[in-house]
Amino acid sequence: MSAAWLRELVLGVRLSVSGGRSGWLRLALIAAGVGLGVGMLLVLAAAPTAVAAREQRRADRALGASVEQAGPGTLLALTTETRFRDEPVRGRIVRPEGDRAPAPPGVARMPAVGELYVSPALAALIAGPGGEVLAQRWSAHVAGTIAPQGLSGPDEVYFYVGSGTLTTDDGAARIASFGGGSPPTTDPTIVVLAVIGAAVLLLPVLVFVTTAVRFGSESRERQLAAIRLVGADSRMTRRIATGDALIGAVLGLAVGGLVFLGLRRGVGVLLPADFSPYPSDLRPVPALLAAILLLVPAGAVLVTLSALRRVVIEPLGVVRQSGVRRRRLWWRLIPPGAGVALLYPLLGGLPGDVGAGTRVQLAAGAILLLTGVVVLLPWLVQAVVRRLGGGSVAWQLGIRRLQLDSDTAVRFVSGIAVSVAGIIAIQGLLSTSIAATSGNQPPADRLQAVVYTNGADGTGWQAALAGTPGVEAVRTSGYGYLRTDPDQPGVTVRVGDCDVLRQYAPLPSCADGDSFQAVHPGWESPTLPAGATTPVFGTDDAAPLSHWQVPAGLPAVTLYTSEAAPMSYLATPAALKLRPDLRGIFTDAYLLGLDPSRPDAIEQVRNTMTRLAPAAPLQLFGDERIGNQFAGARQVAQGCAVLFLLFIGASMLVGVTEQLRERRRLLAVLAAFGTQRRTLSASLLYQVAIPASVGLLLAVLIGSSLSAVLLAATEAPVELDWAAIAAMTATVATMVVAVTAAGLPLLFRLLKVQELRSE
Amino acid sequence: MPSSPLLVADGVSKSFGITRALNGASLQVRPGEVLALTGPSGSGKSTLLHCLSGILAPDSGRVSFEGRDLTAMSDRERSALRRGAFGFVFQFGQLVPELTCLENVALPLRLAGVRRSRAERRAAELLVRLEVVEVAGKRPGQASGGQGQRVAVARALVTDPQVIFADEPTGALDSRNGEQVMRLLVAAAKERGSAVVLVTHEARIASYADREVSFRDGAAVVAEGVR
Numbered sequence: 001m002s003a004a005w006l007r008e009l010v011l012g013v014r015l016s017v018s019g020g021r022s023g024w025l026r027l028a029l030i031a032a033g034v035g036l037g038v039g040m041l042l043v044l045a046a047a048p049t050a051v052a053a054r055e056q057r058r059a060d061r062a063l064g065a066s067v068e069q070a071g072p073g074t075l076l077a078l079t080t081e082t083r084f085r086d087e088p089v090r091g092r093i094v095r096p097e098g099d100r101a102p103a104p105p106g107v108a109r110m111p112a113v114g115e116l117y118v119s120p121a122l123a124a125l126i127a128g129p130g131g132e133v134l135a136q137r138w139s140a141h142v143a144g145t146i147a148p149q150g151l152s153g154p155d156e157v158y159f160y161v162g163s164g165t166l167t168t169d170d171g172a173a174r175i176a177s178f179g180g181g182s183p184p185t186t187d188p189t190i191v192v193l194a195v196i197g198a199a200v201l202l203l204p205v206l207v208f209v210t211t212a213v214r215f216g217s218e219s220r221e222r223q224l225a226a227i228r229l230v231g232a233d234s235r236m237t238r239r240i241a242t243g244d245a246l247i248g249a250v251l252g253l254a255v256g257g258l259v260f261l262g263l264r265r266g267v268g269v270l271l272p273a274d275f276s277p278y279p280s281d282l283r284p285v286p287a288l289l290a291a292i293l294l295l296v297p298a299g300a301v302l303v304t305l306s307a308l309r310r311v312v313i314e315p316l317g318v319v320r321q322s323g324v325r326r327r328r329l330w331w332r333l334i335p336p337g338a339g340v341a342l343l344y345p346l347l348g349g350l351p352g353d354v355g356a357g358t359r360v361q362l363a364a365g366a367i368l369l370l371t372g373v374v375v376l377l378p379w380l381v382q383a384v385v386r387r388l389g390g391g392s393v394a395w396q397l398g399i400r401r402l403q404l405d406s407d408t409a410v411r412f413v414s415g416i417a418v419s420v421a422g423i424i425a426i427q428g429l430l431s432t433s434i435a436a437t438s439g440n441q442p443p444a445d446r447l448q449a450v451v452y453t454n455g456a457d458g459t460g461w462q463a464a465l466a467g468t469p470g471v472e473a474v475r476t477s478g479y480g481y482l483r484t485d486p487d488q489p490g491v492t493v494r495v496g497d498c499d500v501l502r503q504y505a506p507l508p509s510c511a512d513g514d515s516f517q518a519v520h521p522g523w524e525s526p527t528l529p530a531g532a533t534t535p536v537f538g539t540d541d542a543a544p545l546s547h548w549q550v551p552a553g554l555p556a557v558t559l560y561t562s563e564a565a566p567m568s569y570l571a572t573p574a575a576l577k578l579r580p581d582l583r584g585i586f587t588d589a590y591l592l593g594l595d596p597s598r599p600d601a602i603e604q605v606r607n608t609m610t611r612l613a614p615a616a617p618l619q620l621f622g623d624e625r626i627g628n629q630f631a632g633a634r635q636v637a638q639g640c641a642v643l644f645l646l647f648i649g650a651s652m653l654v655g656v657t658e659q660l661r662e663r664r665r666l667l668a669v670l671a672a673f674g675t676q677r678r679t680l681s682a683s684l685l686y687q688v689a690i691p692a693s694v695g696l697l698l699a700v701l702i703g704s705s706l707s708a709v710l711l712a713a714t715e716a717p718v719e720l721d722w723a724a725i726a727a728m729t730a731t732v733a734t735m736v737v738a739v740t741a742a743g744l745p746l747l748f749r750l751l752k753v754q755e756l757r758s759e
Numbered sequence: 760m761p762s763s764p765l766l767v768a769d770g771v772s773k774s775f776g777i778t779r780a781l782n783g784a785s786l787q788v789r790p791g792e793v794l795a796l797t798g799p800s801g802s803g804k805s806t807l808l809h810c811l812s813g814i815l816a817p818d819s820g821r822v823s824f825e826g827r828d829l830t831a832m833s834d835r836e837r838s839a840l841r842r843g844a845f846g847f848v849f850q851f852g853q854l855v856p857e858l859t860c861l862e863n864v865a866l867p868l869r870l871a872g873v874r875r876s877r878a879e880r881r882a883a884e885l886l887v888r889l890e891v892v893e894v895a896g897k898r899p900g901q902a903s904g905g906q907g908q909r910v911a912v913a914r915a916l917v918t919d920p921q922v923i924f925a926d927e928p929t930g931a932l933d934s935r936n937g938e939q940v941m942r943l944l945v946a947a948a949k950e951r952g953s954a955v956v957l958v959t960h961e962a963r964i965a966s967y968a969d970r971e972v973s974f975r976d977g978a979a980v981v982a983e984g985v986r
Contacts, residue, residue: 396862397858400855400862405857666853673870674839
């Protein structure tokens, strides 16, 4: 690089920083915009490290290999899960079998009998309102806090409690060490979500950064024209512009560093407790950090020079060349076409374990398809506005502005469109996954909860549950077998009173003595011919409890999808001629009626069950909460959607503000000859709303296509999530109106005569 | 007998912050006359033009049009007056770059609620009259400076205004184009009986006026050259 080059670069920098108030404002806007984008990029670059650190700690605390013999170095450990209100509370009951038993990671010493070690989040729950009920759950006192190395993240609710009675019969594992197990395989759908999520986050940030480096580009071009006037040639002008772009990008990197430090602390708020990272976990991957540090300034220079190619900077002013240039479609079809080509082979379904190659294929396909939004949008907006005409003065002013120059509007809308497309794709996948895992739920009007024995001996449970404060009713649910041939597997019949059976399937009507044929979606229920008489077996394989003649014309009822165990029949005890207390058959669940005036009744039940059988599952009926990883993913998607739309709304507002400032004189002239504010306001709205609508349309099209591809890849039914699409449309419409409304005060201020002074 | 004044400024003062732009300026504009406001930069002539046209409200003094006090009118009423009774020509940036020249000329009529086809027909007539019909379908950026200024004059005339306010209308043009614009502006205004209030610092342009008022330090100090 020659000294002249360097001098010109430095001149660009000096012009940037010595531009007076408006120059500083422009530089501040660029630094803030690029900084926001860089901050987000750094968070994304740190995500792999954070996930790896989290997984490492989870692996380190996983139970080691089981050992047969008890010894001085062995430990019995039972992993359990309970809930406190909406919060899942996970932990382990531990009982050392010798003085050399391994202490769990993050715990200073082995919990003694009756000692509870809790995570900070659990300590806060116990110390919070109503936490005393939770404190009673383990009949233990808090003896210490689990250190970060024993937790997946700062918000994880986790505990270790020492027991003196735990045995392998309770389901406990005998181990000699923690950690060393193979990492758990992740659901392919979650992998798809993570890959697409990263792509969806990345693209709008890149679009935003490229937009931000062009804030105030028109005033910069005027400045360059002035420099041309004093003798700079076009090459020198480009180098001066490069210096100007570089200083903005470098300041943006510095601001981005600060934004990242802030986001490191705040990102946990957006994420569900299980996903929130320790700030120290968020360390950008060195290669990605280097890429950001190099590519952002390089990108800023490239974008600036590319924009300059489309204008001619002449000594007496800037001449734009790009006004009516017709955009070509053919090359814009290449990225989405390539994306479809990459994703097409995955339509038949992903392999069980999604390998690195498939991940790359998936990510590249999704990114290319989403890139289609960015490259197709300028063409589409131009094609649409070219065909528009007529209408009111406001419409004409708005449309003609877009016909002459849609570049600026499209630049800002691209970010929205990419985000919306990605969010629609993710929401579609999530909704289907959640529907598949939740389905229609049993009602909660008569009975509110169920405790499963999971094969454990439930003797005494009924009495203990009935004696729990807040429990009004305990109903028993069991099952038996209908088997005519002792060598053949039996046909299963669920037995319970009508209130119990209603929790398994919606019944048309029910009275004691009724029975129903059960239909389990996706499972071909074996049935017996009507009129056949069959023995009913319970716990005693040899002695039938009764005989049942299968009635003709049994009403068929469809089991709730949450009901995991397929049954062929549902029957009241009287129908099978069994005792009302179901003695003799397999009892696998107790259904509970809770006192609605005692909101903590369910917590009392959990306390009882923790004492009786800590590993026994407990489920609430009518609980809309999705108790699996998709709920967390949905929360992340919604949080990101809100954050991104705010982010883009802010950038659109900056764009509108910039455009208004550039047109201040024209606006004042229009006001001078009597143009009403509402005409100009409506014109501004059209200039924002039309590209946004076209962008939204394209986003819905590409987002839905991507969603369909992803659903097919995960072998889920291909259905569009219209609710999510409607929600996104409404959000974008609100944002367009809000951005326009926020631009109006400036518009009205610019309709002032000072702009008309020509002396 | 001289006709009664159309526009009257009486002791008009206006300040911008600590800068006093107008200091008790008074003058009258009669129907159909061409009045030039001249003076050095910063003398307040443009500010007076803005006060006369109801764009700016004076701090003190009174501006009346056909006996109606502009200073007592609401912003909406003044806007309506500017749409119907006044026309404007400025030095720079006055044509909407996205609209064609024909649409620019038709714009004031459309703002007044005239149907598009009728407005554009009328605009075309004026473009013919101003000798720039060849740029009717072009955008302002595709026309020369002189052509653009004649389009602006056509736009100022399209509503048959009673007063045309022209603020340095030839300031960005060479002398030949400037002369042509002034000749056409004055002739077309005379044909329609429109008064013209012209702000200029060029004696050559001021010579097109029937009367000239010089400004200094925010006040009309000399009334001369009644032609």
